[in-house]
Amino acid sequence: MRAWVFGWALLLGLGSVFAEQVKSTNQAKAEVWTGWVSWVMDGDTVLVVRPGQKEPVKLRLDAVDAPETCQPGGSAARDAMIALALRKPVQVQSLGHDSYGRDIGRLSVDGVDVGAQMVRSGMAWAYRFRTGRGPYAALQRQAQKEKRGVFAGHEAPMSPALFRKFNGSCHAS
Numbered sequence: 001m002r003a004w005v006f007g008w009a010l011l012l013g014l015g016s017v018f019a020e021q022v023k024s025t026n027q028a029k030a031e032v033w034t035g036w037v038s039w040v041m042d043g044d045t046v047l048v049v050r051p052g053q054k055e056p057v058k059l060r061l062d063a064v065d066a067p068e069t070c071q072p073g074g075s076a077a078r079d080a081m082i083a084l085a086l087r088k089p090v091q092v093q094s095l096g097h098d099s100y101g102r103d104i105g106r107l108s109v110d111g112v113d114v115g116a117q118m119v120r121s122g123m124a125w126a127y128r129f130r131t132g133r134g135p136y137a138a139l140q141r142q143a144q145k146e147k148r149g150v151f152a153g154h155e156a157p158m159s160p161a162l163f164r165k166f167n168g169s170c171h172a173s
Helices: 002-017 074-085 114-120 137-145 160-167
Strands: 031-042 045-049 057-061 089-098 103-109
Touching: 031 074, 057 089, 057 114, 074 103, 074 114, 103 114, 114 137
Parallel strands: 057 103
Antiparallel strands: 031 045, 031 089, 045 057, 089 103
16 A cells, blocks of 8 residues: 555656746757756756857756766765766757756767766666656666666665655755
8 A cells, every 4th residue: 555655656746846847848949059067066967168158058857867866876966977978078869848947958978968978877867858758768667677877776866856755856945
């Protein structure tokens, strides 16, 4: 019974937490641009500086959800993103904006999809707005099966969406 209730809570949390996430990303044509990562906020959000610009663009990776920084695994996810992208030249496929004003997009370093790598290493969950399943779902299943990253413990980790539902964001004031 307890597992059933937890499962329903998980499903409801995934659907409602991202309800305001992406605005018209499917309608907008993807823009591709280059830059370099000047700061890593957490395991799925970075600041990218475009050539010739001084102000960075806040980029939220599409199709992934990393643990909150105050959540177990959050610091490790941020460290993994730092190792993958900080101060490196990147290519961004911008897919639109979310309700927080962040760009939503795919990030590549030397041709490697950073979101896919975060999920592959077990440092983020595969997630797609509205559907809950994203293009990295198979990578997540493999990371879980091989007990990589946040999936390495004996107990199943709490998804970031469910964590936010019960605890709020680490950055909430």
